[in-house]
Amino acid sequence: MPELPEVETLCRQLRQVIAGAKITKTRIVDSKLGTIEGIEGKQVCGVNRHGKALAIELEGDLSLVLHFRMTGRLLWQNNGNGLLPHTRLVVSFPHGRLVLIDPRRFATVTVHKKGNSLPLGSDPLADCDPSRLLEIAQHSTLPIKSFLMDQRRLRGIGNIYACEILYHARMDPWRKVNSLSLDEWKEIAEATGKILIRAIACRGTSVSDWRDLFGREGEHQNCLSVYGREGAACYSCGKEIKRKKLNGRGTYYCPTCQHAEGG
DNA sequence: CCCTATGTTCCCAA
DNA sequence: CTTGGGAACATAGG
Numbered sequence: 281m282p283e284l285p286e287v288e289t290l291c292r293q294l295r296q297v298i299a300g301a302k303i304t305k306t307r308i309v310d311s312k313l314g315t316i317e318g319i320e321g322k323q324v325c326g327v328n329r330h331g332k333a334l335a336i337e338l339e340g341d342l343s344l345v346l347h348f349r350m351t352g353r354l355l356w357q358n359n360g361n362g363l364l365p366h367t368r369l370v371v372s373f374p375h376g377r378l379v380l381i382d383p384r385r386f387a388t389v390t391v392h393k394k395g396n397s398l399p400l401g402s403d404p405l406a407d408c409d410p411s412r413l414l415e416i417a418q419h420s421t422l423p424i425k426s427f428l429m430d431q432r433r434l435r436g437i438g439n440i441y442a443c444e445i446l447y448h449a450r451m452d453p454w455r456k457v458n459s460l461s462l463d464e465w466k467e468i469a470e471a472t473g474k475i476l477i478r479a480i481a482c483r484g485t486s487v488s489d490w491r492d493l494f495g496r497e498g499e500h501q502n503c504l505s506v507y508g509r510e511g512a513a514c515y516s517c518g519k520e521i522k523r524k525k526l527n528g529r530g531t532y533y534c535p536t537c538q539h540a541e542g543g
Numbered sequence: 544c545c546c547t548a549t550g551t552t553c554c555c556a557a
Numbered sequence: 558c559t560t561g562g563g564a565a566c567a568t569a570g571g
Contacts (some may be wrong), residue, residue: 281549312567332550349550351568366568384568386550422561431551440549487549488570507549527562530547546571553565 282348283332284404284436285479285500286490290354291329293493294336294378297356298324301373303338310368310382316391319344331403331435341394344371346380352387355379356493401435404472408434410465417457417465424460424468425453426527437472440485440507443532445471447506452538453531478503506532 282290302323306316319338326337334354336344346354355364358376369380369389380387402408416433428434428442437445446453448471451464460468484490484498487508491497505515510523514534523532 283549286549347551349566350548351550384548384566386566386568388551420560426561429550438549485549490549528564529549548569551566554563556562557560 281350281438281488281490282352282484283438283441284329285441285476285482286484286498287329287332287334287348287436288405288480289483289498290493291327291334293356294327294334294354297376297493298336298373298378299327300324301375303371304374305370305372307370307372308368309363309370310385312385313368313387313389316344316369316389318342319391329436331401331431332438335392343392343394345390345392347388348382349384349386349388351384351489352380352382353489353491354493355381355491355495401431401433404434404436405476408469408472410462410469413465413469414460414462417460420458421456423454423526424451424457425531427457428468428472429529436476439529439531440487440504441475441479443507444475444505446538447533448475450537450539453526453533506534508532 302321303319306320319342322338322340322342324336325339328335328337334346356376357379364381366381366383367379368382371378417427420427425442425446428437449467451468479485479500482498482500483492485500486497487501506521509521510532512521514521514537517536519536521532522535523530
């Protein structure tokens with residue numbers, strides 16, 4: 281469930297809490313996660329985000345990489361309470377512990393040695409250049425929404441933010457990407473930056489179970505324009521927000537404001 | 544029982 | 558080879 285803004289929120293909060301600290305112990309609670317080895321006793325030298333993945337960088341060129349998939353959550357605990365339901369992993373520090381909670385058990389944890397598996401695609405926060413987008417979309421007939429969510433091209437945008445970005449760019453989610461003009465890509469790039477940055481400032485979107493590192497809800501659910509608003513009035517034109525499936529994902533949009541011709 | 548769910552990956556067809 | 562679509566993964570909630 282966490283998309284780019286949610287993982288970025290965890291990343292920034294984690295830096296405040298565990299930078300420089302040593303991992304004292306790790307415990308896999310759900311064996312489906314596999315094993316993690318060689319990180320006990322290591323010091324945290326940084327925390328970074330790669331798309332929707334979170335990397336806790338450790339001394340010795342190691343990193344602990346977490347991917348939360350649909351329902352994964354990361355919580356910081358510094359009291360002596362027992363494990364919460366659906367706890368899958370515990371990483372202990374001298375001053376508290378990090379727990380991975382994941383009801384649907386899709387989340388993954390891996391230990392990486394520096395130098396392997398750099399993911400493809402660019403980060404929409406750091407690099408969302410309209411002319412580059414125009415170029416890489418030339419030979420694709422994907423709908424724009426699927427394109428935005430394709431992690432091989434742009435890393436970090438999921439279903440909620442794809443819907444919101446396209447609404448703000450007034451773009452039909454089914455529009456084929458190879459038909460977009462440079463001006464239309466500029467609108468998409470601008471909407472992408474604006475929405476992602478606002479969502480990070482709001483500590484993410486809590487429409488169901490997203491919580492930050494300290495268990496608090498985000499605020500960005502109060503800023504949503506279309507996601508989850510099926511049947512409600514469009515804030516721009518007053519007509520009804522629709523929901524249809526696109527590649528199996530619920531897609532919310534305003535048929536009036538997001539028309540096929542764009543611009 | 545039905546359907547839905549913020550994600551990724553694998554398999555298959557074109 | 559590439560591209561794109563759907564099922565699968567596992568579980569909770571309406």
